[in-house]
Amino acid sequence: xxxxxxxxxxxxxxxxxxxxxxxxxxxxxxxxxxxxxxxxxxxxxxxxxxxxxxxxxxxxxxxxxxxxxxxxxxxxxxxxxxxxxxxxxxxxxxxxxxxxxxxxxxxxxxxxxxxxxxxxxxxxxxxxxxxxxxxxxxxxxxxxxxxxxxxxxxxxxxxxxxxxxxxxxxxxxxxxxxxxxxxxxxxxxxxxxxxxxxxxxxxxxxxxxxxxxxxxxxxxxxxxxxxxxxxxxxxxxxxxxxxxxxxxxxxxxxxxxxxxxxxxxxxxxxxxxxxxxxxxxxxxxxxxxxxxxxxxxxxxxxxxxxxxxxxxxxxxxxxxxxxxxxxxxxxxxxxxxxxxxxxxxxxxxxxxxxxxxxxxxxxxxxxxxxxxxxxxxxxxxxxxxxxxxxxxxxxxxxxxxxxxxxxxxxxxxxxxxxxxxxxxxxxxxxxxxxxxxxxxxxxxxx
Amino acid sequence: xxxxxxxxxxxxxxxxxxxxxxxxxxxxxxxxxxxxxxxxxxxxxxxxxxxxxxxxxxxxxxxxxxxxxxxxxxxxxxxxxxxxxxxxxxxxxxxxxxxxxxxxxxxxxxxxxxxxxxxxxxxxxxxxxxxxxxxxxxxxxxxxxxxxxxxxxxxxxxxxxxxxxxxxxxxxxxxxxxxxxxxxxxxxxxxxxxxxxxxxxxxxxxxxxxxxxxxxxxxxxxxxxxxxxxxxxxxxxxxxxxxxxxxxxxxxxxxxxxxxxxxxxxxxxxxxxxxxxxxxxxxxxxxxxxxxxxxxxxxxxxxxxxxxxxxxxxxxxxxxxxxxxxxxxxxxxxxxxxxxxxxxxxxxxxxxxxxxxxxxxxxxxxxxxxxxxxxxxxxxxxxxxxxxxxxxxxxxxxxxxxxxxxxxxxxxxxxxxxxxxxxxxxxxxxxxxxxxx
Numbered sequence: 001x002x003x004x005x006x007x008x009x010x011x012x013x014x015x016x017x018x019x020x021x022x023x024x025x026x027x028x029x030x031x032x033x034x035x036x037x038x039x040x041x042x043x044x045x046x047x048x049x050x051x052x053x054x055x056x057x058x059x060x061x062x063x064x065x066x067x068x069x070x071x072x073x074x075x076x077x078x079x080x081x082x083x084x085x086x087x088x089x090x091x092x093x094x095x096x097x098x099x100x101x102x103x104x105x106x107x108x109x110x111x112x113x114x115x116x117x118x119x120x121x122x123x124x125x126x127x128x129x130x131x132x133x134x135x136x137x138x139x140x141x142x143x144x145x146x147x148x149x150x151x152x153x154x155x156x157x158x159x160x161x162x163x164x165x166x167x168x169x170x171x172x173x174x175x176x177x178x179x180x181x182x183x184x185x186x187x188x189x190x191x192x193x194x195x196x197x198x199x200x201x202x203x204x205x206x207x208x209x210x211x212x213x214x215x216x217x218x219x220x221x222x223x224x225x226x227x228x229x230x231x232x233x234x235x236x237x238x239x240x241x242x243x244x245x246x247x248x249x250x251x252x253x254x255x256x257x258x259x260x261x262x263x264x265x266x267x268x269x270x271x272x273x274x275x276x277x278x279x280x281x282x283x284x285x286x287x288x289x290x291x292x293x294x295x296x297x298x299x300x301x302x303x304x305x306x307x308x309x310x311x312x313x314x315x316x317x318x319x320x321x322x323x324x325x326x327x328x329x330x331x332x333x334x335x336x337x338x339x340x341x342x343x344x345x346x347x348x349x350x351x352x353x354x355x356x357x358x359x360x361x362x363x364x365x366x367x368x369x370x371x372x373x374x375x376x377x378x379x380x381x382x383x384x385x386x387x388x389x390x391x392x393x394x395x396x397x398x399x400x401x402x403x404x405x406x407x408x409x410x411x412x413x414x415x416x417x418x419x420x421x422x423x424x425x426x427x428x429x430x431x432x433x434x435x436x437x438x439x440x441x442x443x444x445x446x
Numbered sequence: 447x448x449x450x451x452x453x454x455x456x457x458x459x460x461x462x463x464x465x466x467x468x469x470x471x472x473x474x475x476x477x478x479x480x481x482x483x484x485x486x487x488x489x490x491x492x493x494x495x496x497x498x499x500x501x502x503x504x505x506x507x508x509x510x511x512x513x514x515x516x517x518x519x520x521x522x523x524x525x526x527x528x529x530x531x532x533x534x535x536x537x538x539x540x541x542x543x544x545x546x547x548x549x550x551x552x553x554x555x556x557x558x559x560x561x562x563x564x565x566x567x568x569x570x571x572x573x574x575x576x577x578x579x580x581x582x583x584x585x586x587x588x589x590x591x592x593x594x595x596x597x598x599x600x601x602x603x604x605x606x607x608x609x610x611x612x613x614x615x616x617x618x619x620x621x622x623x624x625x626x627x628x629x630x631x632x633x634x635x636x637x638x639x640x641x642x643x644x645x646x647x648x649x650x651x652x653x654x655x656x657x658x659x660x661x662x663x664x665x666x667x668x669x670x671x672x673x674x675x676x677x678x679x680x681x682x683x684x685x686x687x688x689x690x691x692x693x694x695x696x697x698x699x700x701x702x703x704x705x706x707x708x709x710x711x712x713x714x715x716x717x718x719x720x721x722x723x724x725x726x727x728x729x730x731x732x733x734x735x736x737x738x739x740x741x742x743x744x745x746x747x748x749x750x751x752x753x754x755x756x757x758x759x760x761x762x763x764x765x766x767x768x769x770x771x772x773x774x775x776x777x778x779x780x781x782x783x784x785x786x787x788x789x790x791x792x793x794x795x796x797x798x799x800x801x802x803x804x805x806x807x808x809x810x811x812x813x814x815x816x817x818x819x820x821x822x823x824x825x826x827x828x829x830x831x832x833x834x835x836x837x838x839x840x841x842x843x844x845x846x847x848x849x850x851x852x853x854x855x856x857x858x859x860x861x862x863x864x865x866x867x868x869x870x871x872x873x874x875x876x877x878x879x880x881x882x883x
Contacts, residue, residue, distance in 0.1 A: 043475075043676065046474070046475055046476055047476050048475060048477070049476065049478070049479060049500075049758065050499060051479040051480065052479075052497075052499070053479070053480045053481045053482065053493070053496070053756070054482065054484075055481075056484065057483075068457075068459075069458070069459040069460060069461075070458060070459070070461075071461060071462065072460070072461075072463075073462060073463040073464075074463065074464050074465055074466060075463050080463070084461075084463055087461065088459075088461065091447070091459040091460075091536060092459060094449065094459055094536045094537065094539075095449075095456045095457070095458060096455035096456045096457070098455065098457065126499075149676065149677055149678055150678075151676070151799070186678050192680075192800055193678065193680055193799035193800055194800055195678065195797065195798070195799040195800070230876070233646040233647075235882060262452075262453075263452055263559055263561050263595075264558055264559030264561075264597075264602070264604075265559075265593075265595065265604065267602065269602075373795045373796075373797055373802065373803075373804050374793075374794070374795050374804035374826045374828075375793060375795070375806070378603070378604060378637070378792075378823070378824040379604075380595050380602040380603060380604040380637075381601060381602050381603055381637070381823065381824075383823050383824045385824065385825045385878045386804070386826055386878070387795075387802065387803075387804035387826055387878070403800075404802050404828055404830055404876065405828060405878075406804070406828050406876060406877075406878025408643075408645065408826070409880060410880070442645045442879065442880040442881070442882055443645070444645035444646055444828075444876055444877060444878045444882070445646075446646070446647055446876070
C-alpha cells in the first residue's frame with residue numbers, strides 16, 4: 001500500500017513534468033503530495049468528531065524563457081492535469097522576464113533516509129487512536145476537581161508521500177509520518193474560566209509524551225494562573241518559557257528569510273556579518289537531522305537540506321535561501337525552499353546549561369511569560385508586542401500569577417539583551433527553542 | 447487565479463483548482479467526517495464508509511435507510527456580483543498591480559518597496575443533506591492587496607491596504623488601485639515617522655471601519671455557538687444579560703451585498719441572515735450552525751461556514767459591525783485627555799474562555815488634550831471582552847464597513863469576513879508600547 005502510493009506520487013509528478021514540457025515550458029518542476037490524515041476529538045466520554053481522509057495535491061512550477069507560473073490542483077485526472085498545466089504555461093506569458101527564475105543546478109543525492117516514517121504509527125489500531133483522546137479527557141478531569149470542562153482532547157496522525165520531479169533530471173520521493181496528542185482543559189477560577197492548551201508531537205508514536213504526563217502538564221497550566229492580576233507597568237527582565245520562546249524564533253525565521261530581506265520586510269537587512277545578538281544567541285537551521293519534524297531529505301525544489309548556522313554568538317552569519325533568492329542576492333541555496341517560498345528545516349536556538357527554575361532563581365524582579373496572544377510583529381522595523389500571561393518574579397521566586405498585560409520591545413534590543421538561555425530544548429515542532437531571558441523589556445499592565 | 451508583483455515587476459502568476467467531496471455523518475453530539483478529492487465512485491464510497499464509522503462506533507440509531515429523495519432548493523437572494531475568474535483576461539489583473547506599484551512609489555520618495563497581489567477565486571458548492579435538501583451556491587471573491595515599505599535610511603515602516611469582495615474585477619473601476627496603493631504608502635510613511643507607543647492604561651479611541659476588529663475579537667468569537675453549547679465561552683448561558691455598556695449594539699450580517707462574509711446560503715445550505723448579537727448592551731443570541739442549533743433547541747442562523755470541502759462546518763461570523771451612535775468624531779477626540787487613537791488594526795486574537803483579547807495597531811496616534819500629537823509605532827492592545835465593552839463611553843455617528851480584506855482563522859480554517867464600526871471611545875485599556883517613564 002505505502003510503496004504503491006509513493007510510486008503513484010512519483011509517476012504523477014513525472015507525467016506532470018512531461019505535460020509541461022510538451023505544453024511549451026522551457027523548464028518545469030512538479031511536486032505531488034498524498035496524505036492520509038486521521039483526527040479524533042473527544043469531549044467528556046464521547047467522540048466529538050472522527051475524521052479520516054486522503055488529500056492529494058499536485059504543484060507545478062513552469063518556466064518559459066525566464067517567466068514563472070505556478071499551479072496547485074487536486075484534479076489528478078489525465079484531462080484535468082493536461083488542461084491545468086497548459087493553462088499554467090500560458091499564464092506565464094503575463095509574468096515579467098526574470099533572469100533569476102530557474103530550476104536549481106544541483107540536487108540532493110537519492111537514498112537519504114532520515115527515518116521520518118514510523119510503520120507502528122500507520123499500523124495503529126483505530127480503537128487505540130480513539131482511546132488516546134478519550135483517555136486524555138478522563139485524565140485531565142481526574143487531575144484536579146477545578147477542571148470542570150474541556151475544549152477537547154485530540155489525537156491526530158498523518159502518513160505522507162512526497163515526490164518531486166523536474167526537467168533537469170531530478171526525481172525523488174520519500175515517506176513521512178507525524179502524530180500528536182493534545183488537550184485543552186478548562187478550569188473554573190471563581191467566575192473566570194481558564195483554558196490551557198498542551199500537547200506533544202513527533203514523527204513517531206514513541207516520540208510522543210505519554211498521556212498522564214500531558215494531562216498533568218495541561219491541568220497544571222489551567223490552574224496555575226488562578227487569581228492572576230495585572231503586573232505593574234515598567235521595564236523588567238522577561239523570561240520566555242520554552243513554548244513561547246519558540247514563537248520568538250518563528251519571528252526570527254521571518255527576519256532571516258531571504259524573501260523578506262529582498263522585499264524590504266526584514267529589520268535585519270544590511271546586517272549580515274555584524275553582531276546583532278548577545279553571545280548567547282546561536283541559532284541553527286538544520287533540515288537534515290534524523291527523525292525530526294522539520295526534516296526532509298531534500299527541500300521543495302529537490303536541493304539537499306543542510307545544517308546552516310544562522311547566528312553564531314550573536315553574529316548574523318547568513319539569511320536562509322531557496323534557489324531564486326540565492327541567485328538574486330548573490331548567495332547559494334541553503335536548501336530552504338518550501339516549493340513556493342522559503343521555509344524552515346529544524347530552526348532552533350542552541351540551548352544553554354540552566355534549567356528554567358535556575359533562570360527564575362537568578363531573576364530578582366521580572367516576568368515569566370508562559371503564553372502570549374496576538375501576532376503583532378512589524379517585520380520591516382522589528383517591533384515586537386504581544387498580550388501575555390505568566391508569573392511576576394520577586395527575589396528569584398514566582399510571586400504571583402499575572403495576565404491581561406503586554407510585553408513589547410524592538411527585536412534588535414531583545415536579541416542583544418538575551419542574557420541567559422535554558423537547557424530545556426526539545427524538538428516537538430520544526431521551530432523550537434529552550435527558555436531564555438531578555439534583560440529588559442517593557443511590560444504594560446496597570 | 448493570482449498574480450504577484452514585487453520589485454516593480456509581475457513576479458509570479460499562479461492558479462489552482464481544489465475540487466472534492468466532503469461527507470459528514472452526525473450521530474448525537476458526534477460527527478464523523480471524510481473527504482475525497484478523487485471523485486470516482488469507489489473513492490466516494492470509501493469516504494462515506496469512513497465518515498459513517500462514527501455512527502457504528504458511537505451509538506444507537508436507525509439503520510437501513512435506503513436512499514434519500516433530494517429536492518433542489520434555490521437560494522432566495524443573490525448577494526454577489528458575478529465574477530469572471532475563469533477565462534478573464536489576465537492582462538487586466540496585471541494592469542491593476544502595475545498601476546498600484548506606480549501610485550505607491552509616486553506617493554512618497556521614501557517608499558522603497560511595493561509588494562502587491564491580486565487573487566480572483568470562484569467557489570462552486572453543492573450541498574445535499576439527509577433531509578433531502580439540495581442547494582447550489584457560486585461565490586466569487588476578488589482581493590487586491592498592496593504592501594508598501596518606506597525608509598528614511600534610519601527607520602523602516604510598512605503599510606498595508608486591501609479591498610475587493612464577492613464581486614468581479616469591475617469593482618476596481620470604481621475603487622481605483624491608485625487610491626488603495628496611496629493608502630498603503632501613506633501608512634508606511636506614517637510608520638517611518640512613528641515614535642514608540644506608550645505603555646500602560648489609558649483612554650482609547652477606536653477608529654471607524656477597521657475598528658470593527660475589536661467587536662470581532664472582544665465579543666464575536668465568544669458568541670459562536672460551539673463554545674456556548676459546550677460551556678467553554680465566558681458568554682455561555684448569558685443570553686438576556688447585560689454584557690456591555692448600553693451604548694453597545696452589535697450585529698452579524700450574512701446578507702450584505704458583495705461583502706466578504708456574505709453568503710446566499712451558508713455551507714450547510716441555510717440562507718445568510720441578519721443577527722442581533724448585542725442590543726443596547728444586552729446579549730440577544732449566538733451564531734448557530736445546524737449541529738449546535740439542534741443540540742441547543744434553536745434554529746440555525748446561517749452561520750455554518752467552512753474553508754472548503756476538506757473541513758467540517760463550524761459556527762462562524764459573517765460581517766460583524768456596530769450601527770451608528772450619536773457622538774461626532776470631533777467630540778470624541780475633543781473629550782480625550784491622554785490616549786491612543788487606533789485608526790486601523792493589523793489584526794487581533796481572543797482567548798475564548800476568559801475573554802482576554804488583543805489587537806494590533808496598523809496605524810495609531812497619540813492624543814493629548816483633545817488633539818492628535820504624534821504617530822505611534824505598532825503596538826498591541828490587551829483587554830478583556832466584557833470589561834472593555836462595559837467601558838464604551840461614546841459611540842460615533844460615522845459607522846461604516848471596513849475595506850474588504852479581512853480573513854478569520856478558527857480551528858485551522860480560514861474564511862473571509864467583514865467588520866465595521868463607528869468611532870468608539872473606551873475609557874481605559876492597556877496599551878503595550880515600549881515608552882514608559
